[in-house]
Amino acid sequence: xxxxxxxxxxxxxxxxxxxxxxxxxxxxxxxxxxxxxxxxxxxxxxxxxxxxxxxxxxxxxxxxxxxxxxxxxxxxxxxxxxxxxxxxxxxxxxxxxxxxxxxxxxxxxxxxxxxxxxxxxxxxxxxxxxxxxxxxxxxxxxxxxxxxxxxxxxxxxxxxxxxxxxxxxxxxxxxxxxxxxxxxxxxxxxxxxxxxxxxxxxxxxxxxxxxxxxxxxxxxxxxxxxxxxxxxxxxxxxxxxxxxxxxxxxxxxxxxxxxxxxxxxxxxxxxxxxxxxxxxxxxxxxxxxxxxxxxxxxxxxxxxxxxxxxxxxxxxxxxxxxxxxxxxxxxxxxxxxxxxxxxxxxxxxxxxxxxxxxxxxxxxxxxxxxxxxxxxxxxxxxx
Amino acid sequence: xxxxxxxxxxxxxxxxxxxxxxxxxxxxxxxxxxxxxxxxxxxxxxxxxxxxxxxxxxxxxxxxxxxxxxxxxxxxxxxxxxxxxxxxxxxxxxxxxxxxxxxxxxxxxxxxxxxxxxxxxxxxxxxxxxxxxxxxxxxxxxxxxxxxxxxxxxxxxxxxxxxxxxxxxxxxxxxxxxxxxxxxxxxxxxxxxxxxxxxxxxxxxxxxxxxxxxxxxxxxxxxxxxxxxxxxxxxxxxxxxxxxxxxxxxxxxxxxxxxxxxxxxxxxxxxxxxxxxxxxxxxxxxxxxxxxxxx
Numbered sequence: 001x002x003x004x005x006x007x008x009x010x011x012x013x014x015x016x017x018x019x020x021x022x023x024x025x026x027x028x029x030x031x032x033x034x035x036x037x038x039x040x041x042x043x044x045x046x047x048x049x050x051x052x053x054x055x056x057x058x059x060x061x062x063x064x065x066x067x068x069x070x071x072x073x074x075x076x077x078x079x080x081x082x083x084x085x086x087x088x089x090x091x092x093x094x095x096x097x098x099x100x101x102x103x104x105x106x107x108x109x110x111x112x113x114x115x116x117x118x119x120x121x122x123x124x125x126x127x128x129x130x131x132x133x134x135x136x137x138x139x140x141x142x143x144x145x146x147x148x149x150x151x152x153x154x155x156x157x158x159x160x161x162x163x164x165x166x167x168x169x170x171x172x173x174x175x176x177x178x179x180x181x182x183x184x185x186x187x188x189x190x191x192x193x194x195x196x197x198x199x200x201x202x203x204x205x206x207x208x209x210x211x212x213x214x215x216x217x218x219x220x221x222x223x224x225x226x227x228x229x230x231x232x233x234x235x236x237x238x239x240x241x242x243x244x245x246x247x248x249x250x251x252x253x254x255x256x257x258x259x260x261x262x263x264x265x266x267x268x269x270x271x272x273x274x275x276x277x278x279x280x281x282x283x284x285x286x287x288x289x290x291x292x293x294x295x296x297x298x299x300x301x302x303x304x305x306x307x308x309x310x311x312x313x314x315x316x317x318x319x320x321x322x323x324x325x326x327x328x329x330x331x332x333x334x335x336x337x338x339x340x341x342x343x344x345x346x347x348x349x350x351x352x353x354x355x356x357x358x359x360x361x362x363x364x365x366x367x368x369x370x371x372x373x374x375x376x377x378x379x380x381x382x383x
Numbered sequence: 384x385x386x387x388x389x390x391x392x393x394x395x396x397x398x399x400x401x402x403x404x405x406x407x408x409x410x411x412x413x414x415x416x417x418x419x420x421x422x423x424x425x426x427x428x429x430x431x432x433x434x435x436x437x438x439x440x441x442x443x444x445x446x447x448x449x450x451x452x453x454x455x456x457x458x459x460x461x462x463x464x465x466x467x468x469x470x471x472x473x474x475x476x477x478x479x480x481x482x483x484x485x486x487x488x489x490x491x492x493x494x495x496x497x498x499x500x501x502x503x504x505x506x507x508x509x510x511x512x513x514x515x516x517x518x519x520x521x522x523x524x525x526x527x528x529x530x531x532x533x534x535x536x537x538x539x540x541x542x543x544x545x546x547x548x549x550x551x552x553x554x555x556x557x558x559x560x561x562x563x564x565x566x567x568x569x570x571x572x573x574x575x576x577x578x579x580x581x582x583x584x585x586x587x588x589x590x591x592x593x594x595x596x597x598x599x600x601x602x603x604x605x606x607x608x609x610x611x612x613x614x615x616x617x618x619x620x621x622x623x624x625x626x627x628x629x630x631x632x633x634x635x636x637x638x639x640x641x642x643x644x645x646x647x648x649x650x651x652x653x654x655x656x657x658x659x660x661x662x663x664x665x666x667x668x669x670x671x672x673x674x675x676x677x678x
Contacts, residue, residue, distance in 0.1 A: 043544075045542075052464075082659045113524075114524060115545035116522050128502060181648055
C-alpha cells in the first residue's frame, strides 16, 4: 500500500494536456451541478436575470443552438441510411453520439428553465396541437429515444450481446427514417415558434419562411459539427481521418449553406427588407454578422475551387457556419427581440452561465469517455 | 347614467334558458347548443368597455381586484402588472399637458395568442369571454409571455415552483351573475360591463354623439382580431402606450403551419422510406451486376 512513492504516483498519472482538459471539464461539470441544485432549490428569481420582459435567456438560446448542432445525428443518419451514401459511414457514429449528448444537454437545460421542473411530463398528459412548443417537446423526447436506439449498438458491441446486435442492425433503417421525420418536424417547428411573436421579433427575422430556414440551417450546422466530431474522435484515439470523407462533407456543408443564403436573401427580398438589410443599423449589423460572416463567407470558403482544397479554408468555413447558426438562434431568441417598454436589460446571472457551461462540459466529458471506451471511430480492420 | 347598467342578468337568464331548451329538443341538441355557444364569443360574450375619459385615477379598481383575488399586499396600488397584480393603473404624461390614466389587465382576446402558444393548453378562451388559466396544467415554460402582444401574463419569479399569473376576468364572479370586481368598484362609470356587441354599439354611439370628446376609434374592436376589453380615449392610443396591432389574430400564422404537421410528417416519412428502398435496391442490383460481369 505504502510502497508507492509520490513520485511513482505522479508518473502513473502523467499530467498531460488531455488530463488537464479532462480535469477542467470535470471541475466545470461539478460547478454546474452545484449551480443547478441551487437553481432548483432557490427558484428562478434568485438564480437568473430573467424577468417578465425577458422570460427566456441563455438557457433557451443555447437549447436552440444545441438542437441545431445536434442535427448532426439526423443529418448523418439520413445521409447513410436513407440516401445510402455509405462512403460517409465512418463519420456516422461520432455524429450520432454527438446528437445523443446534445439532446441530453437540451433536456437538462429545459428542466432547469421550467417554472415547474417537477411537472416536466405534463405535455404528455395535456396536448395542445396548435402549440409549436408542444410539438417540439414531443419530438425532442421521441427523437432522444431514437438516438438512444441508434447509439445502443455501440454499447451492445462492447458488451458482446450479439443477438440484440443483429436485431439492432435490422431495425437501423426504419429507426433512421423515424429519426429523420421527427427531426424534420421539430427543427422546422423551432422556426414556427417565433411566428407567435410578430410584435417582438424584428422584421429582418420574422418571416413565414422561418420553419424552412430553421430546417435548412440545422442541416448545415449538423454537417459542420459532424466534421468536427469526426476529427476530434480521430485525434483522441491518435488515428487518421479519411481526407476524401472530410472533403465530401465540407462540399455538402458548403452547398447547403449556399442554399440557405439564397433562401434567406430571397425571403428578405420578397418581404421588401433589402433596404433594411442595407441600413446598417443595429439590427442590420446583427444580420450581416449572422448571414454575411456566418453563411456567405463559409459558402465561399467551402465551394470556391482555389480555396476549398486548403485545410485552413475548410476548418475556418466549418467554424464560421457554426458561428452563423449560433448567432441566428441567439438573434431570434434574444438580440432581435423588442421586449415590452420598461423592461430592464437582461444580463445573464452567474448561475445561468455556470449551469450552461457545466452541462456542456459534462456532455464533452461523456463524449470523450464514449469515444475512448466504445467503438465510435471506425474499427481498425476497415481502416 | 342609465346606459351604464345593461340588463345583464335578464339577458343572461334568457340565454341560459334558450340553451337548455335547445339541449332538450334533440339528442344532438347539446352539441348544437355547444356549437352555438362556440359561435357566440365573438359577438355576445362578456366584455368591459373602459372609458378612459371618465377615469380619475382613484385606484378603486386596483384595490378591489387585489381584495377579490386575495392577492398579497392588498393596500399597495400596483403601477405595473406583476404576479401580485392582475390589474394596474399606469400614469402617462400627455403631450398637451396633464396626465392620462390607463387601467391595464388581460385584454381577453377573441383569438388569444397565449392559448394557442401554451404547450399544455393551460390557457383557454371560454365561450363566455374570459381567457382562463388552469394552473394545475402549467409547466412554467413562459411561452405565453412571448405570444401575448400586450405583455400581460406574468411569472412568479420569487416562487421556487413558479407559475403564470394573470387576470381571469373574475370568472367565478361572472358564474354567480356578478360583475368583475374592478367594474363593480369603479365609482365613475369608467368600467362598463356587458355583452361585447352591445358595448361596441354603445361605444360608437358615444363617439358620434360627443363630438370631439373621443378619438374616433374603439381600441380592442379589431386589434389582434379583437379583444373583450374595449377602450375609449380622448388622446390617441399610441400616446398612451397601447401597442399598435393589425386586425390579424397573432396565432394565425403559427396555427396555419402547425396544421400541416401530420402532412409534413407523412410526406417526410413516405419520401424517406421510398428513397431508402429504391436506393438500396439499386445498390443491390449494381452489386449483382458487378459480380456477373467480373468473371
